[in-house]
Amino acid sequence: xxxxxxxxxxxxxxxxxxxxxxxxxxxxxxxxxxxxxxxxxxxxxxxxxxxxxxxxxxxxxxxxxxxxxxxxxxxxxxxxxxxxxxxxxxxxxxxxxxxxxxxxxxxxxxxxxxxxxxxxx
Numbered sequence: 001x002x003x004x005x006x007x008x009x010x011x012x013x014x015x016x017x018x019x020x021x022x023x024x025x026x027x028x029x030x031x032x033x034x035x036x037x038x039x040x041x042x043x044x045x046x047x048x049x050x051x052x053x054x055x056x057x058x059x060x061x062x063x064x065x066x067x068x069x070x071x072x073x074x075x076x077x078x079x080x081x082x083x084x085x086x087x088x089x090x091x092x093x094x095x096x097x098x099x100x101x102x103x104x105x106x107x108x109x110x111x112x113x114x115x116x117x118x119x120x121x
Contacts, residue, residue, distance in 0.1 A: 051102040
C-alpha cells in the first residue's frame with residue numbers, strides 16, 4: 001500500500017460560503033467609487049486629477065505633474081499637456097489651476113476654469 005503524504009497545509013482549505021459572500025458584497029460596495037489626487041507645484045500651479053477609479057496616482061517636480069491611472073499617464077508640463085507621451089494641448093505658462101478628469105477612459109482637461117480638451121478612448 002502506497003504511503004499518503006498530505007502536502008496541503010491545514011490553513012489552506014476552501015473558504016466558507018459566508019466569507020465568499022462577504023467578499024463579494026464588499027466588492028459591490030466599491031462600484032462607483034471615485035478617486036482624486038493632486039497638489040501644488042513649486043511653480044505655484046495647482047494640478048488636480050479626478051477619476052472614476054480609485055487607482056489614481058500623482059507625483060510632481062518643480063514645474064511638472066505626472067498623473068498615472070491604470071490605462072493612461074498624463075503629464076502636465078509648464079506649457080503643454082501630454083497623454084501617453086503624445087502632446088494633446090498647449091497651455092499658457094501662467095495657468096494657475098489645471099484639472100484633469102478621467103471617466104470611462106475619456107480624459108477632460110480644464111485650465112483656469114476653461115475647458116481645453118476632451119480625449120475619447
